Amino acid sequence: MRIEFELDARSIAVEIDPGESLMTLLRRIGAVSVKDGCARGDCGSCAVRLDGRAVTSCLLFAAQADGRRVQTAAGLADATGGLHPLQRALVDAGGVQCGYCTPGVLMAAMDLLDHDPDPGEQQVRTALAGNLCRCTGYVKIIEGVREAAALLREAEHG
Amino acid sequence: MPTIAHYHRPPDLDTAWQLLRDAGGSARLLAGGSDLVLRCPPEVDTLIDLSAAGLAGVTRRADGSLTIGAMTTFSDLLAAPAATDHLGGLLHDVLADFGSVLHRNQATVGGHVARARMSDLIPGLLAADAEVVVRTEDTRTRPLADHLAAPPGAHVLTELHLPAPPGPAAGAFTRFSRSAFDHALLNVAVVVHLDAGVVHTARVVIGETGVLGRRLPDAEAALTGKPPTPSAIDAAARAVVAGLDPRQDALASADYRRHLAGVGTRRCLQQVVARLGEVA
Numbered sequence: 001m002r003i004e005f006e007l008d009a010r011s012i013a014v015e016i017d018p019g020e021s022l023m024t025l026l027r028r029i030g031a032v033s034v035k036d037g038c039a040r041g042d043c044g045s046c047a048v049r050l051d052g053r054a055v056t057s058c059l060l061f062a063a064q065a066d067g068r069r070v071q072t073a074a075g076l077a078d079a080t081g082g083l084h085p086l087q088r089a090l091v092d093a094g095g096v097q098c099g100y101c102t103p104g105v106l107m108a109a110m111d112l113l114d115h116d117p118d119p120g121e122q123q124v125r126t127a128l129a130g131n132l133c134r135c136t137g138y139v140k141i142i143e144g145v146r147e148a149a150a151l152l153r154e155a156e157h158g
Numbered sequence: 159m160p161t162i163a164h165y166h167r168p169p170d171l172d173t174a175w176q177l178l179r180d181a182g183g184s185a186r187l188l189a190g191g192s193d194l195v196l197r198c199p200p201e202v203d204t205l206i207d208l209s210a211a212g213l214a215g216v217t218r219r220a221d222g223s224l225t226i227g228a229m230t231t232f233s234d235l236l237a238a239p240a241a242t243d244h245l246g247g248l249l250h251d252v253l254a255d256f257g258s259v260l261h262r263n264q265a266t267v268g269g270h271v272a273r274a275r276m277s278d279l280i281p282g283l284l285a286a287d288a289e290v291v292v293r294t295e296d297t298r299t300r301p302l303a304d305h306l307a308a309p310p311g312a313h314v315l316t317e318l319h320l321p322a323p324p325g326p327a328a329g330a331f332t333r334f335s336r337s338a339f340d341h342a343l344l345n346v347a348v349v350v351h352l353d354a355g356v357v358h359t360a361r362v363v364i365g366e367t368g369v370l371g372r373r374l375p376d377a378e379a380a381l382t383g384k385p386p387t388p389s390a391i392d393a394a395a396r397a398v399v400a401g402l403d404p405r406q407d408a409l410a411s412a413d414y415r416r417h418l419a420g421v422g423t424r425r426c427l428q429q430v431v432a433r434l435g436e437v438a
């Protein structure tokens with residue numbers, strides 16, 4: 001079947017197998033920031049935003065994206081490759097080590113920051129509970145997300 | 159990967175039902191997809207995506223009852239005060255640690271109930287006396303307990319209905335698992351209705367793998383007709399331990415599960431009493 005959807009502000013029209021997962025489709029068409037970790041919804045490394053909400057793309061059928069908006073970590077940087085404040089803050093805080101979990105963490109954190117511009121530590125922990133990281137021990141990721149929230153609030157209010 | 163030949167996204171419930179009926183056993187309804195992606199049976203070649211059929215939403219009626227559309231995600235349910243306030247926070251207890259945000263953003267209430275495996279939601283719904291509305295050739299409403307006992311064959315679950323309690327009432331839920339992400343070894347949901355300071359109705363439900371949710375009549379009887387004092391709570395917890403015949407597996411012995419059930423019952427009832435203090 002053929003589906004159309006928005007991927008990081010680009011229009012995509014693609015032939016899919018209706019049994020394939022959204023993760024499989026995205027990686028097949030080159031969106032390889034979406035990581036294939038556990039493929040069963042446990043690790044969060046395949047997280048994307050579907051109509052704004054962060055979800056594990058391995059547990060969605062690709063067909064479910066038809067007519068909808070999909071965002072990945074690759075869409076965060078600006079046109080010249082300049083990092084998004086969340087990416088910058090995560091790097092600066094030491095919240096990126098091997099990097100495998102990072103795209104999924106970014107998507108879960110973006111969903112959080114859209115709903116809560118000033119999250120406390122507990123809110124960040126809850127929002128990232130579905131993203132496993134084996135390097136950082138999480139503390140630096142949490143600090144990075146909270147720092148990003150502060151930067152984004154500053155940018156908003158000047 | 160499931161081999162799917164046909165994918166439909168019907169615009170309304172009638173069309174969804176007709177597609178399901180006409181496809182016979184080769185079709186499955188698709189809600190969030192979190193279960194179906196992993197467990198699509200090999201004979202299934204048709205998916206019927208319910209996302210456009212208008213089945214999402216949470217409504218509190220004037221009489222205090224609650225209606226939850228089958229396609230409501232857990233995140234939307236958790237964000238609806240009508241749902242999280244019902245019975246003093248019972249559904250909040252269930253949902254606050256349910257899976258993760260990534261899962262709650264996708265998984266739906268209807269898909270969860272229809273999947274009918276180890277569940278943290280079903281015991282809470284049973285304690286809340288939930289009814290399900292099911293579309294087959296006709297539309298019928300029946301208690302969730304009856305629905306689970308006798309699966310109706312091909313059907314579309316359209317909504318859940320949680321009746322308004324007759325007077326001051328509160329519920330609570332707790333679960334025990336090795337880690338937050340593991341399936342619960344066992345969970346407990348309790349709802350108590352008071353009438354003039356005395357327990358009018360109590361529902362005590364224990365869920366575990368294999369048994370989605372079982373009421374414990376002796377524990378309920380230990381509470382009914384008395385004020386919910388510490389000694390009544392203690393009697394109810396002991397009745398749970400005595401009345402439960404839990405499973406034994408690699409994760410926990412039957413004795414340990416029995417112990418957990420008693421502890422969970424006591425904790426839930428203490429929480430219920432605290433919540434009743436707030437509504438009284």
Ligand SMILES: Cc1cc2nc3c(=O)[nH]c(=O)nc-3n(C[C@H](O)[C@H](O)[C@H](O)COP(=O)(O)OP(=O)(O)OC[C@H]3O[C@@H](n4cnc5c(N)ncnc54)[C@H](O)[C@@H]3O)c2cc1C
Binds near residue numbers: 264
């Ligand atoms: C990572 C992860 C974490 C989880 N954590 C928990 C947890 O903490 N506690 C817990 O209890 N469970 C947990 N689960 C189970 C989870 O909640 C269920 O998989 C989920 O609710 C299923 O909902 P869905 O909308 O994705 O269903 P789908 O996968 O779309 O459907 C499931 C089944 O129901 C059928 N169906 C769907 N909608 C309807 C309908 N309206 N009428 C009739 N049939 C229908 C489908 O045909 C299918 O057979 C977890 C699952 C995952 C993957």
